[in-house]
Amino acid sequence: MSIWQALILGAIQGLTEFLPISSSGHLMMLRDVFGMQPTAELKIFIHLGALAALITVFRKDIKYIIKKPFNKFTYLIAIGCIPFALAGIALRFYYIRAFDSLVTVVIGFLISGAVLKIAEHFSYRDFGLKHIGETNYTDALFIGILQALSFIPGTSRSGFAIAGGLLAGMDREYAARYSFLLSVPIILGASIIETVQVINRGMVQISVIPCLAGAVTAAVFSFLAVKIAVALISKGKISVFSYYSWAAALIITGVYFLIN
Numbered sequence: 001m002s003i004w005q006a007l008i009l010g011a012i013q014g015l016t017e018f019l020p021i022s023s024s025g026h027l028m029m030l031r032d033v034f035g036m037q038p039t040a041e042l043k044i045f046i047h048l049g050a051l052a053a054l055i056t057v058f059r060k061d062i063k064y065i066i067k068k069p070f071n072k073f074t075y076l077i078a079i080g081c082i083p084f085a086l087a088g089i090a091l092r093f094y095y096i097r098a099f100d101s102l103v104t105v106v107i108g109f110l111i112s113g114a115v116l117k118i119a120e121h122f123s124y125r126d127f128g129l130k131h132i133g134e135t136n137y138t139d140a141l142f143i144g145i146l147q148a149l150s151f152i153p154g155t156s157r158s159g160f161a162i163a164g165g166l167l168a169g170m171d172r173e174y175a176a177r178y179s180f181l182l183s184v185p186i187i188l189g190a191s192i193i194e195t196v197q198v199i200n201r202g203m204v205q206i207s208v209i210p211c212l213a214g215a216v217t218a219a220v221f222s223f224l225a226v227k228i229a230v231a232l233i234s235k236g237k238i239s240v241f242s243y244y245s246w247a248a249a250l251i252i253t254g255v256y257f258l259i260n
Helices: 003-018 023-034 040-057 059-067 072-090 092-098 102-123 137-151 157-167 172-200 208-234 239-259
Strands: none
Touching: 003 023, 003 040, 003 172, 003 208, 023 102, 023 239, 040 059, 040 172, 040 208, 059 072, 059 172, 072 092, 072 137, 072 172, 102 157, 102 239, 137 157, 137 172, 157 172, 157 208, 172 208
16 A cells, blocks of 8 residues: 555544544545555554544543543443444444445445434524533434444444434534544544454554544544534534535435446
8 A cells, every 4th residue: 555545544534533424434435436545564554543633632631530530421431332332232244234335335334314404403502412411321312323323334423423413402502522532532442342353363564654644634534524523513514514524425326337
């Protein structure tokens, strides 16, 4: 893998991991149209870069959780991660097969856009909005279940988590913050699993420079993506990503007919 390919893949993954526009859908497009696909080793470095950006943005929250791990916010995050982890175990074979078809991605983009649009509508109410004190564990479980549905390629994990928070009645800024903090254990867990899989395959030659380039690019673009997403969500403009998802579905449909 060339450095330029690693830079592009890192940038795309960084942007789409945290903007609610489906990283899996964009990576499938790069694979099917341009023949670009990250190696298992590059995926690990890209995830670590994205994780570094996330920790940088939410360092105060993470520091608080580390200092006081047994608090309600920690429990809410833990409960929100459980459905996603279970879905990952139960649906891993389906997930691999779903990556064979751009049609699945089109459907995923359409669903994702609709979910975000509906969630934005709910976010405009100005009464009874929840913060940590008002959020219960049922809310966290609901968000986790909705997030677990994002295993469909073309849907966005961060988008579904944000939508779940808004549908559960969370304040917009709090919903964004909670959903992104949910990403920390999920990305960390995925990185550990991918690392174990690489080790189990035996000795591999890691292209250090491309991997580091991808990690740095992912970190920079992830940082920008989180900042942009939080700003737009806080202003109640999440439907921007709905329109993007629907436009992407149309473009992918056109590409599909061109290459088949």
